[in-house]
Amino acid sequence: MSDFNASDHTHRRYNPLVDEWIVVSPQRAKRPWLGQVEKAAADATPRHDPKNPLCPRVTRPNGQVNPDYKNTFVFDNDFPALLPDGPEPPENDDPLFQSGSAHGKCRVICFHPWSDLTLPLMNVTDIRCVIDTWVKESVDLGKKFRWVQIFENRGAVMGCSNPHPHCQIWACSFFPDEPSKKDKNQRTFKEKYGKTMLVDYLEKELVKKERIILESKHWVWLVPYWATWPFETMLLPRRHILRFEDQTDEEKNDLSQILKELLTVYDNLFEVSFPYCMGWQGAPTGSSLTEDCSHWQLHGVFYPPLLRSATVKKFMVGFEMLASAQRDMTAEQAAERLRNLPRVHYKNKEG
Amino acid sequence: MSDFNASDHTHRRYNPLVDEWIVVSPQRAKRPWLGQVEKAAADATPRHDPKNPLCPRVTRPNGQVNPDYKNTFVFDNDFPALLPDGPEPPENDDPLFQSGSAHGKCRVICFHPWSDLTLPLMNVTDIRCVIDTWVKESVDLGKKFRWVQIFENRGAVMGCSNPHPHCQIWACSFFPDEPSKKDKNQRTFKEKYGKTMLVDYLEKELVKKERIILESKHWVWLVPYWATWPFETMLLPRRHILRFEDQTDEEKNDLSQILKELLTVYDNLFEVSFPYCMGWQGAPTGSSLTEDCSHWQLHGVFYPPLLRSATVKKFMVGFEMLASAQRDMTAEQAAERLRNLPRVHYKNKEG
Ligand SMILES: O=P(O)(O)O[C@H]1O[C@H](CO)[C@@H](O)[C@H](O)[C@H]1O
Ligand SMILES: O=P(O)(O)O[C@H]1O[C@H](CO)[C@@H](O)[C@H](O)[C@H]1O
Numbered sequence: 001m002s003d004f005n006a007s008d009h010t011h012r013r014y015n016p017l018v019d020e021w022i023v024v025s026p027q028r029a030k031r032p033w034l035g036q037v038e039k040a041a042a043d044a045t046p047r048h049d050p051k052n053p054l055c056p057r058v059t060r061p062n063g064q065v066n067p068d069y070k071n072t073f074v075f076d077n078d079f080p081a082l083l084p085d086g087p088e089p090p091e092n093d094d095p096l097f098q099s100g101s102a103h104g105k106c107r108v109i110c111f112h113p114w115s116d117l118t119l120p121l122m123n124v125t126d127i128r129c130v131i132d133t134w135v136k137e138s139v140d141l142g143k144k145f146r147w148v149q150i151f152e153n154r155g156a157v158m159g160c161s162n163p164h165p166h167c168q169i170w171a172c173s174f175f176p177d178e179p180s181k182k183d184k185n186q187r188t189f190k191e192k193y194g195k196t197m198l199v200d201y202l203e204k205e206l207v208k209k210e211r212i213i214l215e216s217k218h219w220v221w222l223v224p225y226w227a228t229w230p231f232e233t234m235l236l237p238r239r240h241i242l243r244f245e246d247q248t249d250e251e252k253n254d255l256s257q258i259l260k261e262l263l264t265v266y267d268n269l270f271e272v273s274f275p276y277c278m279g280w281q282g283a284p285t286g287s288s289l290t291e292d293c294s295h296w297q298l299h300g301v302f303y304p305p306l307l308r309s310a311t312v313k314k315f316m317v318g319f320e321m322l323a324s325a326q327r328d329m330t331a332e333q334a335a336e337r338l339r340n341l342p343r344v345h346y347k348n349k350e351g
Numbered sequence: 352m353s354d355f356n357a358s359d360h361t362h363r364r365y366n367p368l369v370d371e372w373i374v375v376s377p378q379r380a381k382r383p384w385l386g387q388v389e390k391a392a393a394d395a396t397p398r399h400d401p402k403n404p405l406c407p408r409v410t411r412p413n414g415q416v417n418p419d420y421k422n423t424f425v426f427d428n429d430f431p432a433l434l435p436d437g438p439e440p441p442e443n444d445d446p447l448f449q450s451g452s453a454h455g456k457c458r459v460i461c462f463h464p465w466s467d468l469t470l471p472l473m474n475v476t477d478i479r480c481v482i483d484t485w486v487k488e489s490v491d492l493g494k495k496f497r498w499v500q501i502f503e504n505r506g507a508v509m510g511c512s513n514p515h516p517h518c519q520i521w522a523c524s525f526f527p528d529e530p531s532k533k534d535k536n537q538r539t540f541k542e543k544y545g546k547t548m549l550v551d552y553l554e555k556e557l558v559k560k561e562r563i564i565l566e567s568k569h570w571v572w573l574v575p576y577w578a579t580w581p582f583e584t585m586l587l588p589r590r591h592i593l594r595f596e597d598q599t600d601e602e603k604n605d606l607s608q609i610l611k612e613l614l615t616v617y618d619n620l621f622e623v624s625f626p627y628c629m630g631w632q633g634a635p636t637g638s639s640l641t642e643d644c645s646h647w648q649l650h651g652v653f654y655p656p657l658l659r660s661a662t663v664k665k666f667m668v669g670f671e672m673l674a675s676a677q678r679d680m681t682a683e684q685a686a687e688r689l690r691n692l693p694r695v696h697y698k699n700k701e702g
Contacts, residue, residue, distance in 0.1 A: 002438055003438060004438035004439060004440050004441060005438075006440070006450075009437045009438055009440075010432070010433060010434055010437060010453045010454070011440040011450050011451065011452065011453050012450060012451040012452070012453045012525065013449070013450050013451075014449035014450070014451070016446060016447055016449070020528050021451065021525075021527070021528055023432065023433070023453050023527075024453075025431075025432040025433065025453075027434070028430060028431075028432050079379060080376075080379075081361070081374065081376040081379050081670070081677055081679075082361060082374070082376065083361055083378070086360045086361060087353055087354060087355035087356075087360055088355060089355050089357070089360070089362040090355060094555070095367060095540070095544070096367055096548070096551065096552050096555065096576070097555075097576055098364065098365035098367070099357075099362050099363060099364050099365070100362065100363040100364075100365070100372065101362065101363070102361045102362050102363045102374050102375075102376075103361070147674065149670055149673055149674045151669040151670060151673055152669070153666070153668045153669040158666065158668050158669075159666020159667075159668040159669070160668075168669065168670070170670050170674070172674070172675075174363065174372075176372070176374075176674035176675035177371050177372055177674070177675050177676075178672075178673055178674050178675065179673075179674060189446070193446070197447070200447065201447050204445070204447065204448075225447070225448055277668050277669050277672050277673070279669070279672075279673040281673065301673070303672055315504070315509065315510025317504045317509045317510040317511075317628050318502040318503070318504040318509075318510070318519065318628050318630070319432070319500055319502060319519070319521050321529075321628050321630075321654055322500055322502055322529055322530075322628070322630040322632065322652070323498065323500045323521070323523070323527035323528070323529050323530060324523075324527035324528050324529065325528075326432055328432075
């Protein structure tokens with residue numbers, strides 16, 4: 001039997017953060033139609049749309065008029081999935097019909113007054129404003145809520161219904177499943193090996209190098225060994241940082257820079273405004289603020305849906321929904337492709 | 352504080368099969384743009400396409416010529432994600448870089464020679480042929496493989512790349528995560544309560560009635576209490592059946608009938624060929640064939656992506672990917688809508 005080669009042979013990889021396996025089938029990327037790269041239509045979002053409820057000076061559905069904001073603008077979602085108050089579901093002792101309380105707050109953060117300016121096209125100073133807003137909101141909401149989820153759904157293909165560059169924060173009274181799993185697995189790792197999982201992980205990746213894409217003074221951008229989405233990546237601080245708001249000033253400046261750079265690389269992959277789900281996860285807040293959370297390491301995650309081109313995405317359906325996640329190329333192959341892309345945005349190339 | 356009402360107040364529900372919670376935000380369905388129901392373009396799939404590798408008599412990419420098949424036709428996927436043989440990944444004692452063996456077989460099942468005939472439009476005798484093919488493949492593949500996943504991705508929105516009605520079977524040498532969770536949770540339930548979870552569950556649902564959509568002599572179609580996708584449903588046998596192949600002849604006939612009926616109801620919801628991921632899950636096979644699997648109950652699952660109309664789907668993105676699944680209406684509301692739909696296919700209404 002021939003030797004195993006990760007870029008040729010099907011295997012599974014283990015994600016220690018969530019305790020799940022992913023099937024890696026690199027031979028599938030060799031399908032004949034892989035090479036077809038279509039160009040998506042150029043986006044034509046106007047800089048200002050007086051009908052768009054996220055634009056400056058526009059009246060929102062609830063009658064409020066947006067201020068003439070100059071950098072970020074934050075407000076409560078007009079149609080929130082979570083509300084701060086409300087009656088509690090009754091207790092039920094049947095294990096098959098369990099319900100629980102769900103309160104929270106949903107906030108929207110516009111990144112900039114211009115609708116046609118995505119994060120990678122913004123200047124570093126304006127990105128720093130976004131980071132400062134994330135810090136402020138995290139601190140405020142974290143006082144009361146157990147989990148504060150910052151996330152950006154970018155692109156219509158990611159369910160983003162408004163083209164104006166913005167992100168959301170959903171703060172919850174409960175500890176959601178996905179971060180709960182990460183909490184449990186990081187805790188067990190710490191107890192077993194005496195190290196913080198992702199701190200240990202980064203140290204090893206910096207030696208191995210094959211999955212690193214970009215490095216800055218304080219941050220490292222890489223494709224995790226266990227990546228699920230084709231171009232899934234993780235952004236890790238070099239230092240052990242529990243929560244987003246624990247960054248130093250220098251780290252935040254550096255983050256503004258590397259965020260611009262990495263999102264530029266993403267856009268350059270298929271020369272399109274690259275769709276993704278971006279989010280930040282660190283130690284839980286609320287009642288956890290006074291507990292030992294040293295098993296946590298802050299990490300930014302990026303889950304982009306595209307696989308082959310600006311218009312062909314990876315579908316996590318059938319087998320993936322029912323059995324196991326599956327990918328068509330290795331993490332190393334994805335890292336290599338991203339690593340070799342220009343760091344200047346394709347829209348700024350000419351002139 | 353007012354009384355709790357599941358159709359008005361945000362809450363969470365527990366899925367005991369996979370040990371996960373879902374946030375239910377019924378107030379979100381009250382967004383002003385909810386009512387907009389667009390009609391999708393009529394599908395114009397030709398009955399026979401000499402270029403389609405799934406059609407009878409067509410030459411596939413590997414040079415093989417499809418037979419002039421009359422009901423189902425099964426063959427090995429030309430670009431499989433899993434292969435029966437291949438070298439094993441090396442062992443690694445670092446818990447952060449774990450890989451494992453992944454072998455298997457990927458089969459494609461064409462339902463019928465006609466490309467324009469989906470399951471709900473087929474006659475019951477032809478659906479019975481599909482069921483018999485599922486049985487045969489399950490038995491054959493189950494002898495060797497630990498897990499045999501039958502699934503249909505229907506519709507382009509579900510990543511289905513070929514309009515010819517077909518499903519797939521991926522058989523795996525390993526026990527994938529999703530059914531592993533179901534195995535573990537059903538086992539624990541059995542140990543704790545002395546009952547098979549889904550058998551007990553169905554008994555209770557038949558009393559409560561509010562989530563039942565359709566009943567036949569041997570099968571019950573319902574929206575599970577913990578449904579995640581807007582119109583997610585489950586098809587349960589009335590009897591305790593471990594695996595798909597353990598059905599009696601009468602149960603299989605009845606299944607052909609209710610399958611046609613329920614898929615008709617789905618198509619009638621938005622008067623469109625309703626996209627979904629359908630799959631069957633029962634006790635594991637291979638080495639588990641000789642083990643006690645009485646904690647398992649066979650169940651069919653349907654995960655449809657549509658939410659508001661034939662063209663507006665629910666996006667499981669941002670918060671859902673990073674924190675917790677979330678839905679915009681209750682399971683009971685979905686069940687009621689489906690229950691009230693006609694049982695005659697909208698395409699067969701006139702004439
Ligand atoms: O095999 P197909 O139909 O080309 O592919 C489809 O189903 C597979 C199994 O769920 C997925 O891995 C693919 O992402 C999806 O597009
Ligand atoms: O709030 P939005 O942008 O309208 O909605 C989007 O993000 C939400 C949070 O991830 C999801 O629940 C929605 O399905 C998605 O379309």
